[in-house]
Amino acid sequence: MNYNIPGPMSKAVLSKGQRLTRGGNSYIAEVKAAEKAGYTEKPPQFINGKAEGSWIIDLDGNRFVDFHAGWASNPFGNANPEIIEAVTGALKRWGFSYEHPLQYDLAERLSDISPGKALTRVNFEISGTEAAEAAVSTALVYKERPLIIAFEDSFHGDSIGARSLSALTSERSKYFESWRGGVIHVPYPHTFDIPAGMNAEQYADYVIWYIEEFICKKVVSPDMIAGILLEPCMAEGGNWIPTDNFIAGIQRVAKKNDWVIIADEVLVGLGRTGTMWAVEHWNFVPDILVIGKNLSGGIEPIAAIAGKEEIMRDNEVHSGSTYAGSPAGCAAAIKTLEMYERDGIVERTAVLGRKVMDRLDKWPGEFSIVGEVRGLGLLLGASIIDSGTGKPDKELSMAVYHEALKRGAWIINDDEANIRLYPALNIDEDVLDKGLTAVEEALRVVEKDYRVNKHPEYPNFD
Ligand SMILES: Cc1ncc(COP(=O)(O)O)c(C=O)c1O
Incomplete structure (x- = not known):
């Protein structure tokens, strides 16, 4: 899976947002950050068409495993x-x-x-x-x-x-x-x-x-x-x-x-x-x-x-x-x-969290761009580093965010050289597995292919 996003329907709404919102909507902020970071392609984005349980389906029908969960606000998934x-x-x-x-x-x-x-x-x-x-x-x-x-x-x-x-x-x-x-x-x-x-x-x-x-x-x-x-x-x-x-x-x-x-x-x-x-x-x-x-x-x-x-x-x-x-x-x-x-959602979270960490604990060994993983329950995060210097790398963490999105997992990367995952506390294990697989593919691609300091195309929706 490799979504070409934003699709046409999302693009139309994003384009409207550019004219109407303070600062031109978050897409522009993403673009500016990506430009600063030296992206080689337009940052992917989407407009949410329907939020259902642990899934987000965008206006163009692309499905994403939702590791945002309303920025950790939806313990029982979206629209319970x-x-x-x-x-x-x-x-x-x-x-x-x-x-x-x-x-x-x-x-x-x-x-x-x-x-x-x-x-x-x-x-x-x-x-x-x-x-x-x-x-x-x-x-x-x-x-x-x-x-x-x-x-x-x-x-x-x-x-x-x-x-x-x-x-x-x-x-x-x-x-x-x-x-x-x-x-x-x-x-x-x-x-x-x-x-x-x-x-x-x-x-x-x-x-x-x-x-x-x-x-x-x-x-x-x-x-x-x-x-x-x-x-x-x-x-x-x-x-x-x-x-x-x-x-x-x-x-x-x-x-x-x-x-x-x-x-x-x-x-x-x-x-x-x-x-x-x-x-x-x-x-x-x-x-x-x-x-x-x-x-x-x-x-x-x-x-x-x-x-x-x-x-x-x-x-x-x-x-x-x-x-x-x-x-x-x-x-x-x-x-x-x-x-x-x-x-028994709290107990479930503890058990599932331990299971997820068995998987995430392998990341620093598997991916040279993962410096540390952290997890307690379903509070999950990883420090993304430049494998050469071993130092936290904000641009690479944003790249992981983007590549994961293109592969169907919506994770969080904000002002930090980290990625964060906030699954709904009742997330189905097979959905969680799909999402984590997408994140792992993203880590692999960024580790292998990403070159910073090349300038991106600036998107133009008109
Ligand atoms: C620890 C903490 N305190 C306060 C806030 C602010 O909450 P809200 O966005 O609901 O105003 C947040 C938001 O992420 C938070 O993480």
Whole structure:
């Protein structure tokens, strides 16, 4: 299989998008990036004609295994009919109106499944971005302290507030640098491409040392810091899985300084890593949990924060917005959580994840452009490298993304020299196998054929 995409129907829509959207739609961004990277051909793209389970069928009838899953938001695949039915029922009964009972039912369920059942208070938001900001606002007001520690490579959303908390790439923060006043960014201890002479554990120890010895002693007094905002596994930056000593170190330093730990599990929470919450891999209970994406079953926007009783009970901070906690969003979430329990989806994810990793673990040996593979549950990622230098190579990772797409697998490559795969948690094993085979073919082609620094043809749809 080697799709020639965009096909004519997709091309017509993309062409319209070029005229009508800010920046000319994402296709143009792709093209510019490809041009910069020295592509020899037009980057493939498509317009989604129908999304069904773990498949996307484009307007021209090409079928792709969906490793996006709504950017990790569709635990039961695309357009799950049971969740749609629950949402439709809620819409018919309440439309969009306040004071409906579903928000209390959902709050009860969330508190019940929270780590250690210890996060007893909930507030609803619409998006992960809003929820991450709400969590930080809650911590600042609770501690009556103005600063927060956040990590390099983290992503908490693209509003001005959430972008200031994130540190994904400096390019992405351009012109917003000065909005970061209250955020102290520290390195994130990656497990690959780390400072010379260190292993992953030593790097993690160094980061903890940096917080204690540099930030707290040389930069700000620790009693001005309200807490630490942490992605327990770091998704957007490349699906990084922390070492045990890093998580232990964070807990220790937070306790010592009376800091709140906020776990942003917007992407990795609700089963993605094979436990309900990623923090459960380390048996740790954060003070505030940020929840989004999977919560809605991919059908209706809803997000939330859940926090400890003492932090949330009398907290007078304002967060949320008009549509937060809508009847439709709550109905989607309640049905989704019911299905989690009924289908044992978290346990399935853990088992399937281990099986997939048996396969992915062979990649660094099989492909000279794979530097490291990472996986926990169905949070799957690989660092793509220049086999000559051994260094992460953004252009090659984009090439793998494109070649996989042409072979029928839609994976993720964003601002990073990684590829990421977020299969639906209920993906059929044979579909998963087809998708992985396409990715492996893509790795083979890129390893063998790709030449960077040749200029691409610039696409012209007119
Ligand atoms: C860890 C994390 N926090 C927050 C967000 C923002 O969520 P949303 O896109 O729903 O606003 C994301 C999105 O990918 C995320 O991965």
